[in-house]
Amino acid sequence: MPSLPIQAVITSLKAALSMHDEAILEAPPGAGKTTQVPLSLLNEPWLQTQKILMLEPRRLAAKNAASRMANLLNEQVGETIGYRIRLEQKISAKTRIEIVTEGILTRLLQTDPSLEGYGLIIFDEFHERSLDADLGLALCQEARTIFRDDTPLKLLIMSATLNGDAITKLLNNAPLIQSEGRSYPVSFIYTGKAKQGTWLEQHVVNTLIDAITTQEGSILCFLPGIREIRQVENLLIDALQAQTLDQVIIAPLYGDLKLEQQQQAINPAPIGKRKVVLATSIAETSLTIEGVTVVIDSGLSREAKYNPNTAMTTLFTRPVSKAAATQRAGRAGRLAPGICYRLWSESEHAQLSSFSTPDILQADLTGLALQLASWGIDDPETLSWLDQPPAGAYQQAKALLAQLGAFNSSGHLSKHGELMASLPAHPRISHMLIRGAQIGLVEKACFIAALLMEKDPFRDSGADINIRLDWLTEKPKQHKTLWQRLHKQAKHYLKLCQSFSSEQTNTHIKSEQQAGLLLAFAYPDRVAKQRSKGSSTYKLSNGRAASLFKADNLATSQWITAGIVIGKESSSTDFIPLAGILNPTHIEQYLTDSTSVNEVIRWDSNRIIAEKQLSIGQIIVKKEPLKSPSKEAIINATLSYIRQQGINILPWNNELNQWRDRVNFLYRSNTDNSKQGGLEHNWPNLTDQWLLENLEIWLAPFLNNISRLSDLKQLDLKNILLALLPWPLPQQLDELAPERYRVPSGSNIKIDYSQTPPVLAVKLQEMFGCETTPTIAHNTALQLHLLSPAQRPLQVTQDLKSFWSNAYSEVQKDMKGRYPKHPWPDNPLQALPTAKTKKKTT
Incomplete structure (x- = not known):
C-alpha cells in the first residue's frame, strides 16, 4: 500500500x-x-x-x-x-x-x-x-x-x-x-467578500481568473448550489480567452449529475490540460479529485431545513462551519502543496460556527420515526444519540405517519405501516406505492416514485406531472440516460410491489387524474384548491399558500396536488414546480384516512348556517345542509358570533346603557371600598369585557329560538340583565345610584354614570344656596359640571363650597356682562336657586 x-x-x-x-x-x-x-x-x-x-x-x-x-x-x-x-x-x-x-x-x-x-x-x-x-x-x-x-x-x-x-x-x-496531518501544506489567501454591487458569481470568476493565471494545477471551486455552478461556468467561459479555454476543462460536480459525469470531474485532466471543477459540498468528503492543488471556497453551502409546522423542507444558503472550511481546504493538499482562496476575511472566519448543524436537528424525521417504530421503539430517548431528535419535529413526524395509516388503534405499527417500513423509500412514497398498487395503478405509482427521487428534467415545461409521465411511457428523444435510470428505479419498485398489487389496472379513474390522486396519497397535506377561478394561487390543505406560474396550463384546474413545493425565505407564498390534476370526488372516495367530517354551525350573512362538511386539512371539499342541528350547537355558534362582532350587536338603548352604567358604578364602588368597610361586595360586573367573557352564564339560557340577527334584536335585554341582580339589589339601585338627582332649583337632573366619578351637569344658577356637594351611594361626591346659560361648563368640581368661596367671583365678572338676563348675585349662597332668567323670576 x-x-x-x-x-x-x-x-x-x-x-x-x-x-x-x-x-x-x-x-x-x-x-x-x-x-x-x-x-x-x-x-x-x-x-x-x-x-x-x-x-x-x-x-x-x-x-x-x-x-x-x-x-x-x-x-x-x-x-x-x-x-x-x-x-x-x-x-x-x-x-x-x-x-x-x-x-x-x-x-x-x-x-x-x-x-x-x-x-x-x-x-x-x-x-x-x-x-x-x-x-x-x-x-x-x-x-x-x-x-x-x-x-x-x-x-x-x-x-x-x-x-x-x-x-x-x-x-x-x-x-x-x-493522525498527524495532511500530506502537504496548504497556504491561505483571504480575499474578503465581494465588493458592493458585485455578485458572488462574478467575485468567484474574478478569483478563478487570478488562480488560473498565477497558480499551477487543477482548481476545485466550492459553490452553494447548481444555479451558482451554471452561472459561474457561463461567466468563466466568456471571461477566458480562446487559447486559455482550450487548455482548461470546466467540469461541474454535484449530486444530481449522473455518476459518469461525476467521475469525469474526478478523473485526472488529460496531459497538457488542467481542470476547473465547480462543485457543491459533495466534494468535501472522501472524493480525491485528481490533480487539484488550488481550492477556491465561496464560504457558502445550501442546507435543507425542515419546518414541522408546515411539513415542508426549505433550502437556505448559509455560511459554512469552520469544520467544513477545513474539509474544503484539505482538498488542495492531497497530492502536493496547495493554495486555498477563501472568499471572506480572517476576522469573519473567526466568527464561523465550529460545526455544521446535524441533519437530525433540522431534517424531516418521518423516515426515522417509521424505522424506530418498525424496530419497536416508541420513544427515541430510549436510544443513545449524539443529538436527541427534537421532540416537536418527532411528534409531527408521528402525526404524519398516523395520517398515512402507519399505526393501529393501539398506537403500534399496523400491517400497512410494516409494509411501508419494508420499502426503500420515504414513508410518503411508500404509502403512495402501496395504495397505488392496491387500487390498480401500481405502474404509474412506481414511475411517480422514481420521478420524485430525481431532478426534474422538464422544469421549464410547466408543472403538470403528466408531461413527465408521457415522456416515460414513450421512447425518449431527450434525457435518455435519465430515462433509463428512472425506468430501472420504477422496475425495482414494481418488483417490490408485486405481492400486494391489484391484478387489474384501474380504468375507472381518468388517465389525466390518476397522478394527482397518487400524489395525494403521498402528500395529503399538499392537496390544493384554487383561491379563485383563473387564479394561479392555491390554498394547500396544510393552510399555506402556493402558486404556479401564471401561464402554466395547470392553472386552469381548480384542484391539484403539489408533488413538490419550494418554500422561499422571504415569502409567505410557496412555489409549485410539479403537480397533478385532482378530482375532488376522489378525495372522499380514496383519501378517507386524511379527511374529516364535521358538523359546522356558524353565523353567515346575519343568520345561522348549519352544514355537514367534508374537509382535508384546512380545505373544505364538500358541504351539505345539516337537517337537525342541536340547540346546544346553535347557541354556541351564536355566542361565538356575538364575541366576534362585539357586545354592541345586542339591542342596547340609551336607557339600558344608563342602567348598566349605574350598576357598574356600584360594582366599582364595591371594589374600591371593600377594604375600607364600604358597600357589601355583591354588585355584579356588567362591563363589556365581563359580559363577553361570560355569555354562557347570563345570555345563553335565553337563546333557544335564535337563528337570525332579527331574533337577536328582539331580545328583552333589560330583563335578561335584571336577572343578574338578586333581591334586594334592584330596590337598592334606586337608593344608592339614583337615575336623577333633585337640585336646589327643584329640577331632576339625570346623572351620567358613564364617567368616573358620576357627573351631574347642572346650570350654575340652579345650585344657588347649596353649600355642600351632592352625594350618592354612601357619600360618594358627584362631579359637578356647573353650566353657563349656553350649557357650557364654567367649572368642574367636587368641592362646591370651595367654588363659591374662591372661583365664583371670577366666573361672575366674566359671565355678568355676557349673560345679563341671568342672575349673578354677589352672594350666591343667599340667592334663590333658579333655572330661569331674571325676568321670569320677578
Whole structure:
C-alpha cells in the first residue's frame, strides 16, 4: 500500500480495536483513512472470518472507495472489495469489505438486527452527520447490546473534523486516535467578500481568473448550489480567452449529475490540460479529485431545513462551519502543496460556527420515526444519540405517519405501516406505492416514485406531472440516460410491489387524474384548491399558500396536488414546480384516512348556517345542509358570533346603557371600598369585557329560538340583565345610584354614570344656596359640571363650597356682562336657586 500519513497510527488503531469494541479515528483530508484503514484491519484476529461494513455518505464516494481499494489488491470490484448503492451492487461470496451508502445499514439492521457475519462497522466521514448515519449508529449500539454478547460488533467512527469529546462519551469513552496531518501544506489567501454591487458569481470568476493565471494545477471551486455552478461556468467561459479555454476543462460536480459525469470531474485532466471543477459540498468528503492543488471556497453551502409546522423542507444558503472550511481546504493538499482562496476575511472566519448543524436537528424525521417504530421503539430517548431528535419535529413526524395509516388503534405499527417500513423509500412514497398498487395503478405509482427521487428534467415545461409521465411511457428523444435510470428505479419498485398489487389496472379513474390522486396519497397535506377561478394561487390543505406560474396550463384546474413545493425565505407564498390534476370526488372516495367530517354551525350573512362538511386539512371539499342541528350547537355558534362582532350587536338603548352604567358604578364602588368597610361586595360586573367573557352564564339560557340577527334584536335585554341582580339589589339601585338627582332649583337632573366619578351637569344658577356637594351611594361626591346659560361648563368640581368661596367671583365678572338676563348675585349662597332668567323670576 502507498505510504500515507494514516499509516503512522494504524498500529495504535489496531491495538485500540483489539482491546475495545469502539474506536474513533480523526484524520485530516488526504491522510488515506478511507482506503487504508479497512484494508489494514481485514486480517485482525478479532475479525476472524467476519466482514467489514463501511458507510459512505454518497454513492460516488462508495464506488470510488471500492474501486481504489480493489486496485490496491490488484482485484476487480466485487471480489474482496464490494459495494452496494441504490439500484446497484457488486458483491460476491468472496467479499470481505462492503462499502455501502448510509441508508443501507438501516435496511440490513431491520432484516437482521444481529448483523450476523459482520464484525466491524465503519462510519466514514461521520462529520457530515446525516440522518441515516445518526440513526444507524443508534440502532447499531442497541442491536449489539441485545444480540452480540458472544461475538462483539465493533464500531469505528472516522472523520477529518469531529467533536471528539461528545462522540467519545457516546461510545463508552472509546479511545480517540488522531493522525498527524495532511500530506502537504496548504497556504491561505483571504480575499474578503465581494465588493458592493458585485455578485458572488462574478467575485468567484474574478478569483478563478487570478488562480488560473498565477497558480499551477487543477482548481476545485466550492459553490452553494447548481444555479451558482451554471452561472459561474457561463461567466468563466466568456471571461477566458480562446487559447486559455482550450487548455482548461470546466467540469461541474454535484449530486444530481449522473455518476459518469461525476467521475469525469474526478478523473485526472488529460496531459497538457488542467481542470476547473465547480462543485457543491459533495466534494468535501472522501472524493480525491485528481490533480487539484488550488481550492477556491465561496464560504457558502445550501442546507435543507425542515419546518414541522408546515411539513415542508426549505433550502437556505448559509455560511459554512469552520469544520467544513477545513474539509474544503484539505482538498488542495492531497497530492502536493496547495493554495486555498477563501472568499471572506480572517476576522469573519473567526466568527464561523465550529460545526455544521446535524441533519437530525433540522431534517424531516418521518423516515426515522417509521424505522424506530418498525424496530419497536416508541420513544427515541430510549436510544443513545449524539443529538436527541427534537421532540416537536418527532411528534409531527408521528402525526404524519398516523395520517398515512402507519399505526393501529393501539398506537403500534399496523400491517400497512410494516409494509411501508419494508420499502426503500420515504414513508410518503411508500404509502403512495402501496395504495397505488392496491387500487390498480401500481405502474404509474412506481414511475411517480422514481420521478420524485430525481431532478426534474422538464422544469421549464410547466408543472403538470403528466408531461413527465408521457415522456416515460414513450421512447425518449431527450434525457435518455435519465430515462433509463428512472425506468430501472420504477422496475425495482414494481418488483417490490408485486405481492400486494391489484391484478387489474384501474380504468375507472381518468388517465389525466390518476397522478394527482397518487400524489395525494403521498402528500395529503399538499392537496390544493384554487383561491379563485383563473387564479394561479392555491390554498394547500396544510393552510399555506402556493402558486404556479401564471401561464402554466395547470392553472386552469381548480384542484391539484403539489408533488413538490419550494418554500422561499422571504415569502409567505410557496412555489409549485410539479403537480397533478385532482378530482375532488376522489378525495372522499380514496383519501378517507386524511379527511374529516364535521358538523359546522356558524353565523353567515346575519343568520345561522348549519352544514355537514367534508374537509382535508384546512380545505373544505364538500358541504351539505345539516337537517337537525342541536340547540346546544346553535347557541354556541351564536355566542361565538356575538364575541366576534362585539357586545354592541345586542339591542342596547340609551336607557339600558344608563342602567348598566349605574350598576357598574356600584360594582366599582364595591371594589374600591371593600377594604375600607364600604358597600357589601355583591354588585355584579356588567362591563363589556365581563359580559363577553361570560355569555354562557347570563345570555345563553335565553337563546333557544335564535337563528337570525332579527331574533337577536328582539331580545328583552333589560330583563335578561335584571336577572343578574338578586333581591334586594334592584330596590337598592334606586337608593344608592339614583337615575336623577333633585337640585336646589327643584329640577331632576339625570346623572351620567358613564364617567368616573358620576357627573351631574347642572346650570350654575340652579345650585344657588347649596353649600355642600351632592352625594350618592354612601357619600360618594358627584362631579359637578356647573353650566353657563349656553350649557357650557364654567367649572368642574367636587368641592362646591370651595367654588363659591374662591372661583365664583371670577366666573361672575366674566359671565355678568355676557349673560345679563341671568342672575349673578354677589352672594350666591343667599340667592334663590333658579333655572330661569331674571325676568321670569320677578
